[in-house]
Amino acid sequence: xxxxxxxxxxxxxxxxxxxxxxxxxxxxxxxxxxxxxxxxxxxxxxxxxxxxxxxxxxxxxxxxxxxxxxxxxxxxxxxxxxxxxxxxxxxxxxxxxxxxxxxxxxxxxxxxxxxxxxxxxxx
Numbered sequence: 001x002x003x004x005x006x007x008x009x010x011x012x013x014x015x016x017x018x019x020x021x022x023x024x025x026x027x028x029x030x031x032x033x034x035x036x037x038x039x040x041x042x043x044x045x046x047x048x049x050x051x052x053x054x055x056x057x058x059x060x061x062x063x064x065x066x067x068x069x070x071x072x073x074x075x076x077x078x079x080x081x082x083x084x085x086x087x088x089x090x091x092x093x094x095x096x097x098x099x100x101x102x103x104x105x106x107x108x109x110x111x112x113x114x115x116x117x118x119x120x121x122x123x
Contacts, residue, residue: 002026002098002112009094009117012086016121020081022096022114030074033099036081037107038092038119047105048094049081059103063089086121093118 003025012018020036035050049070050059058070069082079096094117097110104110 002029002032004096004098004112004114006094006096006114006117009119011120011122014087014121014123016086017082017084018086018119020083020094020096020117020119022079022081024077024079024098026077026098029077029098031100032112033101033103034070034072034079035097035099035103035107035110036070036079037095037097037110038090039095039116040092043092045095045107046092047107050103050105051079052103057103059105061105083119086119088121088123091119091121 006022008020031053036048037045038048039045051070055072067085072079096114098112099110
């Protein structure tokens with residue numbers, strides 16, 4: 001059982017930056033594909049970004065390309081999401097998730113989830 005704990009959310013003005021972190025309890029963290037998802041009020045959970053176990057492959061939803069960067073430190077069992085040039089539309093609860101195997105965008109394919117961290121971008 002992998003436990004995931006997100007941190008780093010908060011309130012920021014449009015154009016600002018935040019870095020989210022997700023710490024995993026599992027020593028085999030380095031074998032998992034990690035993903036970030038977000039859910040705004042009244043909307044479905046949306047894929048944001050994902051990174052392969054080695055860090056060599058990443059994927060982003062079009063709306064964050066060029067603004068967000070996913071990375072991981074397997075020695076620290078932590079995955080990060082650097083968010084720059086934030087927009088009000090980025091406001092949501094952000095979740096990290098873990099799965100075995102290849103990167104996918106479908107949240108139902110992820111096995112483990114954190115509790116989420118709120119990101120609010122004011123205009």
